[in-house]
Amino acid sequence: MSPFDLDAYLRERRALVDAALVRLLPGEDVPPPTVHRAMRYSVMAGGKRLRPILVIAGAEAVGAAPATVMPTACALELIHTYSLIHDDLPAMDDDDYRRGRLTNHKVFGDAIAILAGDALLTLAFKLVADNAALVPDARVICDVVAEIADAAGTGGMVAGQVVDIESEGKAVTPETLEYIHSHKTAALLRASLSVGVRLGGGDAAALAAISDAGQSLGVAFQIVDDILDVEGSLEALGKTAGSDARKQKATYPALHGVDASRREARRLIERAKSRLAVFGARSAPICALADFVVERKS
């Protein structure tokens, strides 16, 4: 049992992030209203805010306050949301529900959904640039822009989505599955922690440690996501359980079984936590988040 109160931590940080998102997104009455409504519809659909909270936890691990990284924390949530909107399109995964609500294109149509995703990705980089006002060295902001772009583009998230789509209905090797997981999900989770440490003023050793830990945590997160898709229900997930199997998506439990998958997720989380030792007591939130990632039910 950890003495760290993760529930309170998540509640407080999520409230900070939600308030910042409301403030930083263009208002629904700002022209053109359609796209701004579509952007807010998906961003404010109430996710876990895992990526922004990881940015904040990364900053806190090196002693910086949440406020100093908030624009970048929100940027990571916008990038995550854009990827969900585009992934859900008929041309991609063709999903009707997300987080228990109709997907963006089901409400606003495919054209506005594509543009809302494009706009969220664009706004994300604006927010990172705006973060320059909160840190002493603007060169760090340039590094953060580059790291996020690497993690979100064809060196990360987009690459994972491409290979995921190309693997549908095919027999997938463990190596390909590892590639999909480490790019589609882990890259952005790792970057979230890493840019938090960067903006918080962490040195090269801190960046190496957080990057390793973030990679392990990210892959573990995706493995648990796969398990939940097998075991979960619509109520808990807000999306149709078993949808991966129905679409013949490559998943960790399909390849290795549920028990081995859960063991692998736990092993990765232990590895992540061992790399976090360098941050001492300040890593308590990330360690608790790591346990949460692997034990969560939705």
Place this chain on the structure above:
Amino acid sequence: MSPFDLDAYLRERRALVDAALVRLLPGEDVPPPTVHRAMRYSVMAGGKRLRPILVIAGAEAVGAAPATVMPTACALELIHTYSLIHDDLPAMDDDDYRRGRLTNHKVFGDAIAILAGDALLTLAFKLVADNAALVPDARVICDVVAEIADAAGTGGMVAGQVVDIESEGKAVTPETLEYIHSHKTAALLRASLSVGVRLGGGDAAALAAISDAGQSLGVAFQIVDDILDVEGSLEALGKTAGSDARKQKATYPALHGVDASRREARRLIERAKSRLAVFGARSAPICALADFVVERKS
């Protein structure tokens, strides 16, 4: 008659840009190859490279060399290309040809086309961040990221595209048409010149002048584009002439007639050139480009 040899200028700058694009885009053999092939397919389809050349011309107007702004110049071309790929999708304008070749989704499918567009937009911001190595003050790079994001997002290009789509088949007021033109096209053209001046070390007065000139030039460019769509041919344009009318798109000649449209474009170009006087002889390339924009046949 201007003594400035625009043909030679465009040829030389375009060669520099094309070489840089080849170097900066991920290779077609880099995994996952599909999306990298799709990105190169559209970027290397041989456009005019107007936006990167405007970035270079902006830098030259304040005495900086093309090499110091090349990553950002390429970034503007990637953003332009991403917008074309997404605009051409069946869910948007549903175009089969662009620059005389099949559109991206006709070759690679809708899913890869969406992802290739997303990846180009993401890579664009990576290139701007990389430009930090070539300028003395990283804070300028943050300003450039913010300005490009404003011009490409719902304060600019995306806003114009949204209103354009929403106006199809409807009677459009002159004010709405002005909104579409100034956002969909002019915003990114203006930003191209402006970030060139910014990276080249221009002061506030230079930025104000170039921003005004860029806005006029950008609107004139779109008006001429509309005229060419009425008058042009598939050979010259690489796309089907009259396609705007067929889709009942709002255009300047449809609202004001071809003669008045051409007069308005010329008036805007004269206004742009008068604002460029502050740069003296160094503005010769931009002035020649402005004349070219309004006199071009494709």
